[in-house]
Structures are given as structure tokens and as C-alpha cells.
Amino acid sequence: MKRSSSSLDQQLTNNDDKIHQESYAKMVRRSSSRSEFNNEEKNQYNKQTTAVDQRVEDKTSDWLPRYSLILGSFSEPPTYVIHFLDSHLTFLQSFQICSLFGRVRIHGYTLHPLTFYSVYNYRTNSPVSIEFINSETAIPLLDIKSLISDIQLADNALLNVEQKGGDILLIRKESNNDSLFIKTMREHQFYKNWFSENYNLFERDNWKQLEQNLHIRLIETTDQIAVIPRKEFVSTADHIINRWLNVAVEDSPFIVLICGEKDMGKSTFIRYLTNRALDHISSTFSLTYFDCDIGQCEFSIGGCLSYVNLDSPLLGPPCSHIKSNPKPDRLLYYGLLSPQTSPVRYLQYINKLRQIWNIDQKNGNQKRSMILINTMGWGTGLGLEILKETICMCCPKVVIQLGDNMISSQNRNKMPDLTLEWLLQQSVYVPYRQQIQMNNRRQQDYDGQLNYEYIKMQSAAVSNRLESNTSKLRARDHRLLATWSYFFSSSNLSYIHLPWSQLVHVSLLDNKNKNSIVIPDSLERSMVALCSSEKIDQLRNSAVSINETFQLLNYQDEIFECLGFAWIEHCNKETRNYEIYTPVNCLTNINLLVIGAFDIPDEFQYMFSRVNL
Incomplete structure (x- = not known):
């Protein structure tokens, strides 16, 4: 067996970052030709832009966006045209951004030119920064002018880039800013502090227009305020991607498992790695995210395991990209927020998710896949035993x-x-x-055949916590925000009557007193998982018929594929229907109503009755 190594091959650094480093010097040369800058300002700017690439262990200089300018705006609501000349910019709140020349990278993802992307930058998480990179992509002038309806403004933008370099950014309001989720959070007794920014703004009138018209704010960009990936993150991501591109084969995915204690920044890094890898998605290569952190899910409400085939960047935390339609490619409802009371079943779910992916991969167009596995932050005792079984089960190439x-x-x-x-x-x-x-013999073979590269990184989240005065949301807060977002971020929420006689009711909760659950009465004003099983006839035969409903209590023998979630507002005994709210479009395949442990906002007890559908 080869020994593991934590060293990285420095020769595998991506050419993008060499070009990236050269781009700053190019920007300095172009910018310094302006007559209004004196020599002292030129030297200051050279030092600041050089310092961006010379940071060591999160030490940054005080950087201000001194050269980027708002050139004007067009249309209504306004779209602002910004000449991007600095190394980084950071805007707060949610917004849509378009790079005209593709010289922009956000949290590892290189923006395609002439395409708008949504960015979530509320204070619930550290905001991501807009980073300048060099690109020689040729963009037809007609395509550029088609995006800027003001011809004079478009000509001025192109002239500025031709003379001074940089890129042109289009910034406009994110439609999600008007969603019921965001509106409610801004008025929420606790969460309003996270959705109403209190940063000190630059005293420039033109930048204040963004705040006034779009509810977007420009802030100073440092490692203590925004996420600026460190060199270690960049080199590690590039090393992983190069291995994937050179090693992966169609019948054996390149698996990377990310682990660490809680609050170490696992999710932030895996989003960065995801975004970097997306630049290589093609008809040959694919990227899949296995979400096994049931306490803080990336793509669903807590208590689930899922996999998602990714083709678009992750430019925000879970509550910004949790969707009911489309849901994750495969979603399994575990029903608890920790595997502590049922670890065997948790491992069975991971194994089932892996088997489902293998089947789906064989039935589809086989590609050279990379699977990123996000794990829980449980690093002692039973948590380590579960993590060992997960590693043995998934056989990663890199940990x-x-x-x-x-x-x-x-x-x-x-x-x-x-x-x-x-x-x-x-x-x-x-x-x-x-x-x-x-x-025992098979066990020795099972463990002894594993051979993965081990890479350990210092968490950026630790240094940020030490130098930041802002408080941090708890894991439960993120779960609550995900639940709010699931139901109220889109316009898909529907009010539906669901006959309970057509469903098998399954409780995953370990209730010693089975009589404490009275179905359907106890389900009124509660959340449930909408699931489906091909073994519905077998389950119905095993169920107990109580109050004209089929019930399976304390049932843990089945792995449930979840189609979504619902809020039961009322149990109508006259019509024998559940009156539910759900964003799930199609309920025809739902035959199981599964009861588990949910973190439910207190406001849900009255919130749905106030919704105008």
C-alpha cells in the first residue's frame, strides 16, 4: 500500500491563474497612463494590486475600489453599466451580473460573456467577491450593443475598455429580491438583522445609486468581509481538477470526499471546487455533488441525502439555490437531523444513493464523472466510525x-x-x-484495498472568525432559512386537497408510545415529506388501519425516495382530505406521507393562511 501524502504537485497549477496574475500588471499599465494620477497614486495602486496575489495566510492590504466607475444606466428598472478596473469588487444583497468580455470570476466560476448570473450576498454568509481575470475572448460588437439599449452608453463603455482595459459589468436587480422569502426575512424579528446591511458605504454618490435603485451596496473587499479564495484553495482545486481530467474513466468515477469538523468551511470550499470544475463540463466530463450532511443540506431541507448533476455555478448558500422544481436528481428522506440514533440506517442511505447513481449513470450517457461528497462535521467517537464506513463504501481517490x-x-x-x-x-x-x-477476512480485503491521496488544508473560516466582530448563524438557523426559501422563494406554491385514504402514513420518529401519534389529527399544521415507493402494495399490507388511514409507526425498514415537502394546514374530516401547501407541481406519483424531524419556523403556524395564491 502506498503511503498517503498531503503535498501538492505545484507544477499542476492551472494556466488560468498564471494569466490571472499577469492580468493585474496589465491593468496597472493601462490604468496608470491616465494623466490625472500622480506618481504617488501610481505607486500606491501598483502595491495594492500586487498585494492581492502576494497574500499569505489571509493577510490582506486595505483595498478600495478606486478605479472602477459607474458609466451610467439604462432601461427600467435600471441596469447599471460599470467599468471594472480593480482586482476585486464586492456587492451586497442579491443581484444579477453580466460580464461583457468574460474577464470575471466569482468564487471560482468564470462567467461566460454576455450571460447574466444571480449572486446571493446577504450577511447570512460571507459574501463572494467579483474577481478580475484576463481573457482574450473576441465578442462581436453587435452582441455587446444588443445588451445595452442606450447606444451612446454602449459606445462609451467599449471606448473605455479599449483605452484602459478591464471589463464591463452589467448589474441589475435580482427578481428574487421581491420574493415572499426575502420580504419576510427583511421584516422578521431576528433575521432582519442579516438581510438589512449595516456596513459603512463609500462616500461616492454614483455608487449610492445602486443602493437607492436596486438595494445593492458596494463594500470594501477584504478577506475579513468577503470570500477571496486563498492560494492554497486555488492550487488544491486545480490539482484535483487536473487529476480528474487525466485519470477519470467512464466506468469508474473520480471521487473526492471533503471532511472536517463543523464550522471549518467545508461547504464554502466544495462550492469553490464545484465552480472551478464547471469550466470543464462537456459531452465527455460531468460533475456530481453527493450531499450527505443531513444536518445542513446544500440542496434540500434538512434530514435528506441527495445527489445533483451540476451544470450551473453555486454563487450563494443553500437557501439561495434550494428549489422544489427541479428538485435534486435523487432525493432520499432520512427523517432525522443527525445519524446518532440510527447510524446503520444512515450508512444504508449513503450506500443506496451510491447504487442509484451507478444505475442512473449506466442508463444515461456515460461520461468521465467527478463526484464530490460533502460529509457531516462529526469528528469524534461514533462520528469517526461512520466516516470510516463512508470512506470504505465510496472508495474516494482523494480525501x-x-x-x-x-x-x-x-x-x-x-x-x-x-x-x-x-x-x-x-x-x-x-x-x-x-x-x-x-x-473478518472480507473485512481485511475491504479496508486494505483502499488507496487515496490525503490533503489537509487550514480552514479559512477559523482566521475569519478570529478577526471578525460579526456573529455567526447557527446550523439550525441555516436549516430554518432553507425551509423558508423552499416554500416562499418561487411562485410555485399551490393549495391542494390530498385524500388521505390514498396514502400510507409512515413515521420515522422513534416514539415509544405509539398512541401519542394520532393520524390524521396530529398532522394538522405540520410538515411532511411527499415520498414514493414501488413497494406500495407491500407497505399497505404491512400497515395498520386506524381512523381509515394506513399507518406504519417507528418504521425504518424502507429507504424513501422523496419528491418534495408539504405543509398540512388543515385535516378536513368531512371530505377526508388534507389541505396542503406545497411548491411541488406534480403529485400523481406520491403514495407515502412520511413524518420525520423537521426544524419548522414558528411563523408557519399562521404564515400560510396569509398567502395570496
């Missing part, structure tokens, strides 16, 4: 661990380094091995 080097290695609560040596020494989770009937 990336984010950690805090400031924590003593003697600290009992610190997650150990997950090297191959650790894998062989870490005890297995015996109940799961017994459940899959693995004998």
Missing part, C-alpha cells in the same frame, strides 16, 4: 480535510488526520458490518 492547526493535537475533541494509516487503525462500526454480513 480533503479542512482543519484548524491552532488546536492542539492532544485535544480529545480534535478530529485526527484521516490518512491511510488512520483508516487502518480506526475501529469499524460493528453493527453495520454485521448488517452487511462481512466476515
Whole structure:
């Protein structure tokens, strides 16, 4: 067995970043030719732009957007035309951005020219920054002018780029800013503090127009305020992507597992890696995200495992891209927010998700796939046993661990380094091995054949927390925001009557007193998962008929494929219907109503009755 290594091949750095570094010098040369700048200002700017690429361990200079300008606006509501001449810009709130020349990267993703992208930059998470990169893409003038309806403004924008370099950004209001989700959050007793910005603004009247007309704010861009990927993140992502492009084959996916304790920035890094990898998606290569963190899901409400085939960037936290239509490619409802009380079933769900992906891959157009696996932040005791079984089950080519080097290695609560040596020494989770009937000899083969590259990175989230005075939302807050967003971000919410006689009711909760659940009465004003099973006849035969409903309580023998979620507003005993609110469009395949542990906002008790559909 080869020993694992945490060193990266520095020769595999992507050419994009070499061009990126050269672009700053090019921008300086172009900008410094302006007569209104004196020598002192020129030297200051050279130092500032050079410092962006010379940061070490999150140390940044105080950078101000001194050269980027608003050239004007057009249409109503306004779209602002910005000449982008600095290395980074950061705007707050939600907005849509378009780069005319494709010289912009946001959290690892290179924007395609002449295409609008939605960015979520509320204070619930560290905002992502807009980063300048060099590009020689030739864009037809007619295409550019077709986006800017004001001909004089379009000519002025092109002239500025020709003379001074940089890029032209179009910034406009995000339609989601008017969604019931955002409106409610701005008025919410607690969350309004996270959706109403209090940063100090630059004292420039032209930049204040964004705030007045679009509710968008320009702020100073530093590592303590915005996410500016460190060199370690960039080099690690490029190393992983180069391995994927050179090693992956159609019948064996290139699997990368990301782990670390909670609040180490796993989700932020995996979004960055995702966005960088999207530049290589084609008819040959594909990218899949396995979301196994049931306590803080990326693409669904908490308590689920899912996989998503990605083709668009992740430019915000989960509540910005959780959708009911389309839902994740496969969504399994586990029903709990932690595997602590049912770890065997949790591992069965991961195994089922892996099997489903294999089947779907064979039935579709086979590609050279990279699978990114996001795991829970449980790094001690039972959590390590579950993590070992996950690694053995998924057979990753690379394991990336984010950690805090400031924590003593003697600290009992610190997650150990997950090297191959650790894998062989870490005890297995015996109940799961017994459940899959693995004998000792097979167990040695099962563990001993694994060989992955181990990479450990210092978490950027740690240094940000030490230098930031802003408080941080808890995992439960993010789950609540995801639930709010699921129901109220789109206009798809519908009020539907669902006959309960057509459904099998399944409770995944471990209630010792089964009589405490009275169905359907106890479901009024609660959330449920809308699921489907091909074994519905078998389940109905196993169920108990109570109050003219089929019920399976404390049932954990089935893995449930979830089609979405619903809020039961009322149980109408006269019509024997549930009166539900759900954003799910099609309910024809739903035959199971599954009851699990949900984090439900208190306001849901009256919120739905006030919704005008």
C-alpha cells in the first residue's frame, strides 16, 4: 500500500491563474497612463494590486475600489453599466451580473460573456467577491450593443475598455429580491438583522445609486468581509481538477470526499471546487455533488441525502439555490437531523444513493464523472466510525480535510488526520458490518484495498472568525432559512386537497408510545415529506388501519425516495382530505406521507393562511 501524502504537485497549477496574475500588471499599465494620477497614486495602486496575489495566510492590504466607475444606466428598472478596473469588487444583497468580455470570476466560476448570473450576498454568509481575470475572448460588437439599449452608453463603455482595459459589468436587480422569502426575512424579528446591511458605504454618490435603485451596496473587499479564495484553495482545486481530467474513466468515477469538523468551511470550499470544475463540463466530463450532511443540506431541507448533476455555478448558500422544481436528481428522506440514533440506517442511505447513481449513470450517457461528497462535521467517537464506513463504501481517490492547526493535537475533541494509516487503525462500526454480513477476512480485503491521496488544508473560516466582530448563524438557523426559501422563494406554491385514504402514513420518529401519534389529527399544521415507493402494495399490507388511514409507526425498514415537502394546514374530516401547501407541481406519483424531524419556523403556524395564491 502506498503511503498517503498531503503535498501538492505545484507544477499542476492551472494556466488560468498564471494569466490571472499577469492580468493585474496589465491593468496597472493601462490604468496608470491616465494623466490625472500622480506618481504617488501610481505607486500606491501598483502595491495594492500586487498585494492581492502576494497574500499569505489571509493577510490582506486595505483595498478600495478606486478605479472602477459607474458609466451610467439604462432601461427600467435600471441596469447599471460599470467599468471594472480593480482586482476585486464586492456587492451586497442579491443581484444579477453580466460580464461583457468574460474577464470575471466569482468564487471560482468564470462567467461566460454576455450571460447574466444571480449572486446571493446577504450577511447570512460571507459574501463572494467579483474577481478580475484576463481573457482574450473576441465578442462581436453587435452582441455587446444588443445588451445595452442606450447606444451612446454602449459606445462609451467599449471606448473605455479599449483605452484602459478591464471589463464591463452589467448589474441589475435580482427578481428574487421581491420574493415572499426575502420580504419576510427583511421584516422578521431576528433575521432582519442579516438581510438589512449595516456596513459603512463609500462616500461616492454614483455608487449610492445602486443602493437607492436596486438595494445593492458596494463594500470594501477584504478577506475579513468577503470570500477571496486563498492560494492554497486555488492550487488544491486545480490539482484535483487536473487529476480528474487525466485519470477519470467512464466506468469508474473520480471521487473526492471533503471532511472536517463543523464550522471549518467545508461547504464554502466544495462550492469553490464545484465552480472551478464547471469550466470543464462537456459531452465527455460531468460533475456530481453527493450531499450527505443531513444536518445542513446544500440542496434540500434538512434530514435528506441527495445527489445533483451540476451544470450551473453555486454563487450563494443553500437557501439561495434550494428549489422544489427541479428538485435534486435523487432525493432520499432520512427523517432525522443527525445519524446518532440510527447510524446503520444512515450508512444504508449513503450506500443506496451510491447504487442509484451507478444505475442512473449506466442508463444515461456515460461520461468521465467527478463526484464530490460533502460529509457531516462529526469528528469524534461514533462520528469517526461512520466516516470510516463512508470512506470504505465510496472508495474516494482523494480525501480533503479542512482543519484548524491552532488546536492542539492532544485535544480529545480534535478530529485526527484521516490518512491511510488512520483508516487502518480506526475501529469499524460493528453493527453495520454485521448488517452487511462481512466476515473478518472480507473485512481485511475491504479496508486494505483502499488507496487515496490525503490533503489537509487550514480552514479559512477559523482566521475569519478570529478577526471578525460579526456573529455567526447557527446550523439550525441555516436549516430554518432553507425551509423558508423552499416554500416562499418561487411562485410555485399551490393549495391542494390530498385524500388521505390514498396514502400510507409512515413515521420515522422513534416514539415509544405509539398512541401519542394520532393520524390524521396530529398532522394538522405540520410538515411532511411527499415520498414514493414501488413497494406500495407491500407497505399497505404491512400497515395498520386506524381512523381509515394506513399507518406504519417507528418504521425504518424502507429507504424513501422523496419528491418534495408539504405543509398540512388543515385535516378536513368531512371530505377526508388534507389541505396542503406545497411548491411541488406534480403529485400523481406520491403514495407515502412520511413524518420525520423537521426544524419548522414558528411563523408557519399562521404564515400560510396569509398567502395570496
